[in-house]
Ligand SMILES: Nc1ncnc2c1ncn2[C@@H]1O[C@H](COP(=O)(O)OP(=O)(O)OP(=O)(O)O)[C@@H](O)[C@H]1O
C-alpha cells in the first residue's frame with residue numbers, strides 16, 4: 110500500500126540549528142496517526158514542514174504520490190491537506206461563521222460549500238448556536254471546534270492537527286478527541302501532534318515518538334500505549 114503522506118529522510122534547520130535528523134514517517138489513507146514527543150522535540154516543525162511553511166534542507170515530503178516539499182503552502186492546501194495549527198490561529202475579530210467560510214476559501218463551488226457548512230454544523234452543534242459570535246470571545250474548547258470545523262470546510266483528504274487538546278479541560282479533551290475520531294470515520298485521514306500520549310493513543314491507529322528530531326519509537330497505538338519506553342522517550346525528549 111502506498112502512503113497518503115510520507116516524509117522521507119527529512120533534515121530541517123532553523124539557521125544553523127538542525128531540528129530534524131533523517132525524519133521518516135508515513136500516514137496511510139484512512140488512518141489516525143499521532144506524533145508524540147516532549148517539548149522542543151520538533152513536532153510543530155514537522156507540521157510546518159508538511160504544510161510548506163518550512164522547506165527541508167534534504168529529504169522530501171510526498172502527498173498522494175507527488176512530492177510537495179518545496180511547493181508554496183497554498184498549493185499544498187489545494188492538493189488536499191488541511192491544518193489545525195498550534196494555538197488554533199482563528200480570526201478573533203471575525204464571527205464563527207466567517208471563520209468557517211474562510212476554511213473554504215480555496216473552493217469555488219458555493220452550493221457545495223453551503224451544504225458542507227450544514228454538515229459541519231451538524232457535527233459541531235455547539236457552533237450552530239454561536240455562528241454570529243466573534244471567535245475571539247469563545248471558550249478554548251469552542252475555539253478548538255472552530256479550528257477543526259474550519260479545516261473540514263476545505264474538504265481536505267488529510268488534516269494535520271497540532272496539539273488539538275492543548276489547554277482544554279478534561280471534559281473538552283474527551284469531546285475533541287471523540288470529534289477527531291468521528292471526522293476520521295467519515296473518511297478524513299488524520300495526522301496529529303499530541304503531548305497527551307495516553308489519550309491520543311486511545312483514538313489513533315499508529316503512533317511515532319519523536320525525540321530531539323529523530324523517531325525513537327513507532328508502532329501500533331495499542332502496543333505504544335503499553336510500552337514503558339514511551340515514558341523514557343518523553344523524559345529524554347524534554348532534556349534540552
Ligand atoms: N522560528 C524558529 N526559529 C528558531 N528556532 C526555532 C523556531 N521554531 C522552533 N525552533 C526551535 O526548534 C526546536 C523544535 O521546535 P518545535 O516547535 O518543532 O517543537 P515542539 O516539539 O512542537 O515543542 P512543543 O511541545 O513545545 O510545542 C526547538 O528547539 C525550538 O526552539
Ligand SMILES: [Mg+2]
Nearest residue numbers: 152153154195
Ligand atoms: Mg509544538
